[in-house]
Amino acid sequence: xxxxxxxxxxxxxxxxxxxxxxxxxxxxxxxxxxxxxxxxxxxxxxxxxxxxxxxxxxxxxxxxxxxxxxxxxxxxxxxxxxxxxxxxxxxxxxxxxxxxxxxxxxxxxxxxxxxxxxxxxxxxxxxxxxxxxxxxxxxxxxxxxxxxxxxxxxxx
Numbered sequence: 343x344x345x346x347x348x349x350x351x352x353x354x355x356x357x358x359x360x361x362x363x364x365x366x367x368x369x370x371x372x373x374x375x376x377x378x379x380x381x382x383x384x385x386x387x388x389x390x391x392x393x394x395x396x397x398x399x400x401x402x403x404x405x406x407x408x409x410x411x412x413x414x415x416x417x418x419x420x421x422x423x424x425x426x427x428x429x430x431x432x433x434x435x436x437x438x439x440x441x442x443x444x445x446x447x448x449x450x451x452x453x454x455x456x457x458x459x460x461x462x463x464x465x466x467x468x469x470x471x472x473x474x475x476x477x478x479x480x481x482x483x484x485x486x487x488x489x490x491x492x493x494x495x496x497x498x
Contacts, residue, residue: 345479346416352474353412353467357405360467367459375453380436380446380460381407387445412471420476428468432461 364379378386381404385391391399411431418427436449436457449457481487 344416345475346413348478348482349416349471349475350409350413352478353415353471354405354409355474356412356467356470357408359470360408360463361401361404363463363466364459367462371455371459372453375456379456380440384440384445408467408471412475415471416475420479422472424468424470424472425465426468427472428464428466429461431468432464436460 368376368379382396382400385400385403386396389399389403415422415424415427432449436446440446441448449460
């Protein structure tokens with residue numbers, strides 16, 4: 343498998359760990375800061391889903407973006423640590439393309455606690471994406487790469 347595909351798979355899977363971190367950390371925010379987190383806000387603003395579809399579309403978009411960003415990680419040199427890449431994605435998104443596109447206010451205009459939550463979640467995502475990409479790269483060269491198929495032609 344290509345490193346880009348491995349990164350995309352890892353980024354998709356890492357989004358689960360990130361989502362768990364976001365859900366757990368969101369409970370610790372002050373009540374006034376507990377409005378929908380960016381994946382929901384972005385989906386609502388860009389896609390305008392019906393209320394009953396909003397949660398599912400938010401998750402779908404969130405995981406799709408995680409896979410996309412993971413695929414981009416696969417293009418980078420292997421030495422780039424996930425601990426740096428995750429926060430880079432946060433900066434590029436919440437101080438970059440998201441406010442430039444007029445989707446959300448820049449992170450500098452959101453409460454500090456929410457920004458810390460999102461940075462922590464992106465740290466989790468970045469580390470999990472890097473580990474997952476490394477493991478899928480290794481699997482691509484070993485356990486799923488080549489060799490004689492043991493069960494080929496054997497039927498009961």
